[in-house]
Each structure stands twice: as structure tokens, then as C-alpha cells.
Amino acid sequence: MASIKFEHVDKYFGNVHVLKDINIDIPDKEFLVLVGPSGCGKSTALRCLAGLEEITSGKIYIGDRVVNDVAPKDRDIAMVFQSYALYPHMSVYDNMAFGLKLRKVPKAEIDKRVKEAAEMLGIAHLLDRKPKALSGGQRQRVALGRAIVRDPAVFLMDEPLSNLDAKLRVQTRAEISKLHKRLGTTFIYVTHDQVEAMTMGTRIAVMRDGILQQLDAPQVLYDHPANMFVAGFIGSPAMNFFEATIRRGTDGLVVDTGDFALPIARNKQEVAGKYIDRSVYFGIRPEDIHDAQFVPPGVEANATVDAEIAVVEHMGAEVFAYADVGTKEFVARLDPRTAAEAGKPLRLAFDMSRMHLFDRETEMALT
Numbered sequence: 001m002a003s004i005k006f007e008h009v010d011k012y013f014g015n016v017h018v019l020k021d022i023n024i025d026i027p028d029k030e031f032l033v034l035v036g037p038s039g040c041g042k043s044t045a046l047r048c049l050a051g052l053e054e055i056t057s058g059k060i061y062i063g064d065r066v067v068n069d070v071a072p073k074d075r076d077i078a079m080v081f082q083s084y085a086l087y088p089h090m091s092v093y094d095n096m097a098f099g100l101k102l103r104k105v106p107k108a109e110i111d112k113r114v115k116e117a118a119e120m121l122g123i124a125h126l127l128d129r130k131p132k133a134l135s136g137g138q139r140q141r142v143a144l145g146r147a148i149v150r151d152p153a154v155f156l157m158d159e160p161l162s163n164l165d166a167k168l169r170v171q172t173r174a175e176i177s178k179l180h181k182r183l184g185t186t187f188i189y190v191t192h193d194q195v196e197a198m199t200m201g202t203r204i205a206v207m208r209d210g211i212l213q214q215l216d217a218p219q220v221l222y223d224h225p226a227n228m229f230v231a232g233f234i235g236s237p238a239m240n241f242f243e244a245t246i247r248r249g250t251d252g253l254v255v256d257t258g259d260f261a262l263p264i265a266r267n268k269q270e271v272a273g274k275y276i277d278r279s280v281y282f283g284i285r286p287e288d289i290h291d292a293q294f295v296p297p298g299v300e301a302n303a304t305v306d307a308e309i310a311v312v313e314h315m316g317a318e319v320f321a322y323a324d325v326g327t328k329e330f331v332a333r334l335d336p337r338t339a340a341e342a343g344k345p346l347r348l349a350f351d352m353s354r355m356h357l358f359d360r361e362t363e364m365a366l367t
Contacts, residue, residue, distance in 0.1 A: 002063040002076065002153035002186055003028045004049065009058035011044055011210075018044050020210040022058070031180045031187040033201035035194055036233070041210040042190045046156050049188065051075050062154065075154075078147035082159040084139040086131040092118075093127040096145045113149040120182065121145050121175070137168040144179070155180075157189045161196065173200060194234050198222070206230050228281060228363040231356060237286045237320060239356070240330040244282040246275045246357075255282045255355070259326030262303040265353040271366055272357065280366065283356035286320070289332035291340065292347040303350040309340050323348065 004026035011019035019041050026032050034042040047053040049060055051072035059066050067075050086095050093114055100110045118124040121141045131139055140160060147155060157176070161169045177200050180187045191197055197204045198218045206213045206221065206229075214226040218234075225231035232238045242257040246264075253264040253272050264272045295301040307323035314336075321332045321340040332348055340346050357366040 003061075004032075004154060004186060004188065005059075005061035006045070006049075007059040007061065009045075009048065009060060010056045011041075011048060011053065012056045018210050019048070019055075022210075022212055024205060024212065024215060026186060026188065028186055029184050031177070031189065031200060031202045033197040033204045034188065034190045034207060035197040035204055036192065036207035036213075038192060039209075040207040042192075042207050043158055045207075046079075046158055046188060046190050049154075050077055050079050050156055076152050077154045077156055078150045078152040079156040079158065080143050080147050080160045082162045084131070084143045084163075086139060086142055088131050090130070091127065092123065092129055092131070092134070092142050092145075095131070095142055096127075096149055099146065099150055110149075113151070114145070117145040117148040120148065120179070136164050137172060140164060140172060141175075144176070148179075148183070152185070154186045154188065155183075157187065159191055160189075161191075161193075169196075176200065195236060198234065204234075206233060208233075224365070224367075225356070226365055228283070228358045228365075231283055231358070231365070235285055237331050237333065239283045239285050240289075241358075242282045242328060242330075243279065243360075245277065245279055246272050248276060255280075255352075255357075257282065257328055259328045260305045262305070262350055262352055265300065265303075265355070267353050268355055268357075275357070275366065279360045281358040281360060281363065283358060284330075284350060284352075284354065286331045286333040288351040288354040289330070289334075290349045290351065291332075291334045291338040292349040293339070294335035294337055295349050299349070299351045300353070301349045303352045304347050305350070306345055307348050309342055309344055309346050312340050312342050321346070 006022045006024040009019055009022040036042050048055050062075055096114045097110045118127055121144060123141050161172055164172060173196060201218055203217055204221055205215045208229050214221060214230045221234045244255045244257045247254050247256050253269055254261045255264055292304050305325050307325045309321050309323055311322040313320040319334040319336055319338050319340060321334050323330055323332060334340055359366055
């Protein structure tokens with residue numbers, strides 16, 4: 001087992017600065033997810049850890065050892081890629097055993113490890129099959145099994161579920177989380193899918209343009225995003241943002257978007273009070289905007305606006321309503337009992353105790 005540490009890691013491809021002063025401490029047995037849009041540097045960070053790319057400066061530790069100059073095969077890691085990369089002419093058994101055979105592991109030990117891993121992944125009945133006779137999910141399990149049999153100190157996974165359909169992704173996601181608990185090994189998982197990140201990671205590292213934006217537990221990222229990028233990236237549908245000004249109202253402070261103004265909740269007054277008459281970004285998640293007829297218990301319903309509903313998406317357990325108020329557009333995640341209908345007005349209640357404020361210049365959260 002091993003901890004991981006990135007210490008002031010930079011990576012250039014020619015003149016392109018891909019990783020910018022990355023500092024991450026990953027304790028032993030943690031499941032860390034690197035998440036961000038395409039091109040943010042998350043896969044490059046993983047490849048640098050694996051030794052598949054050389055870093056330009058800084059240090060990478062696996063355990064107490066600096067591995068900058070250690071060959072990939074000597075880093076005690078196993079990697080699972082988006083591509084299954086199975087040998088088509090080999091059986092499942094031989095695909096899983098191949099790496100161990102190259103390392104001259106005794107035959108009896110290979111047999112034991114392969115069968116144990118296959119049992120763990122539910123593919124013991126497939127050991128004699130060739131990859132072409134397997135479904136996408138089964139092939140991904142074989143790729144996982146090939147990594148497991150090596151018994152590495154660290155598992156690295158680079159978007160391993162991208163080739164699976166939606167249902168299989170959910171199922172395999174749960175299997176990988178169970179696998180982490182069972183093996184008790186350090187997992188580092190790269191994805192662009194924030195749902196995968198939120199459901200799997202012990203902690204999540206959010207990246208953008210080669211810069212680490214925030215590293216924390218999933219719920220902390222959701223409740224206390226460090227900046228507008230994290231706030232908009234974590235959560236689906238994304239957080240609504242409005243250009244606004246904090247003003248004094250007749251009964252306290254309000255956030256004024258120009259098209260509507262909402263009273264600021266008591267728990268946000270202290271922060272907002274520092275920015276009176278200042279321009280800010282006001283953010284609120286779709287799930288914190290309710291049909292005024294179906295406001296959940298404990299939510300004050302005094303912050304309401306009359307909106308025109310443009311589009312309604314019925315999701316079964318919830319309804320996404322795309323609304324307009326003047327020039328402002330936003331999305332609300334409503335109770336399925338809502339009477340929201342495209343082209344009709346609807347009174348919406350904002351849970352202002354869950355609002356977020358961001359600096360207009362830096363886009364950093366105001367706390």
C-alpha cells in the first residue's frame with residue numbers, strides 16, 4: 001500500500017504549460033478522483049504518476065520514494081485505460097495472466113490470483129472466452145482483473161467507463177467502489193463526469209487549464225465551492241449565475257439582478273453586508289429553486305419571483321423547468337407535482353439560505 005504526493009509539479013509539452021504547480025497529498029487507501037473538462041491536465045497528471053510522461057519540474061512520491069526517475073514497471077502501479085486493450089487472440093484467463101507470466105511469477109500463484117480476481121469481478125465463468133465473445137462491461141471487468149492480479153500499491157484509472165452505456169456505467173461504478181473497499185488500496189481515478197466523481201471519490205480534485213482549483217470531499221465541493229468554475233462544474237444541472245448588486249432593502253439586504261430582487265437570508269447577511277452597493281455574481285443551484293406551491297419543510301418561502309416557463313423536462317422523480325424573468329434565464333429542479341407548463345407563468349421560491357456569492361473580478365467565492 002502507498003501514499004502519493006505531487007510536490008510543485010509542472011509539465012510542459014513544448015511551449016504549452018499543461019500542469020501548473022500541482023500540489024496534492026493522497027493518503028494511503030484513499031479513492032481520489034481527478035475531474036475536469038477535456039484538456040484540463042487530469043490524464044497528464046495520471047500519466048506522469050505512472051511514469052508514462054516525464055515531469056518538467058517538481059517531485060512525485062509513491063510512499064516515501066521520489067519516483068521521477070523510476071521506470072513505470074518499477075513504480076508498483078497498475079493502470080486501467082478507457083480502451084480495454086485486450087489481446088484478441090488470448091482467452092480471458094490468458095489476458096489476465098499475461099503480465100504475471102512476463103514477471104516470471106510461479107504458475108500456481110498466477111492461477112490462484114487470476115481465479116480470485118475473476119471471482120471478485122463475477123467473470124469466473126468467462127475465463128475460457130475470447131474478448132470478441134464478451135460484452136463491453138465484461139471486457140472492462142477483464143481489464144480491471146488484469147490490474148488486480150498484479151496486487152499493486154496504487155491503481156490508476158483513466159476514464160475506464162467511457163465506452164459503456166449509461167446503465168452499465170452506473171453498475172460498474174458501484175463495482176469499482178466496492179472493489180476499492182475490498183482491496184484497501186490507493187485508487188486514483190480520472191473522469192470528466194462529475195456524477196462519477198461525486199459518487200465514487202473519497203475526495204475530488206477539480207482541475208481547469210492545468211491548475212488545481214479545489215481539493216476536498218464531494219459534499220464540501222458541492223456546498224462550499226471555492227470559485228465559480230467549481231460551483232458550475234459540480235452539480236447537475238449546473239448552478240445558475242446572475243450578475244447582481246447587494247443593496248439595502250426596506251427589511252434588510254437584498255440581491256438585485258436588475259430584473260428581480262430577492263431578500264438575503266439571515267445566515268448570509270454577514271457576508272453580504274461587506275459588499276453593499278458592490279457588483280457580485282449571485283449563484284443558486286436549480287434544486288434550491290422551488291415551485292411556490294411545493295416548498296419543502298424548513299425552507300423560507302418569502303423570496304419569490306413570478307417567472308415565465310420556457311421549457312419543461314419531466315424526469316419522473318423531478319421536473320426541470322427552464323424559466324425566464326425579464327432578460328434573466330435559469331433552470332429550476334421542481335417537485336414532480338408541479339403544474340409547470342411551457343408558455344405559462346409560475347411563481348418560484350428561492351431558498352436564499354443556500355445562495356452563493358462570488359467576486360465579480362476574481363470569480364472567487366465570497367465567504
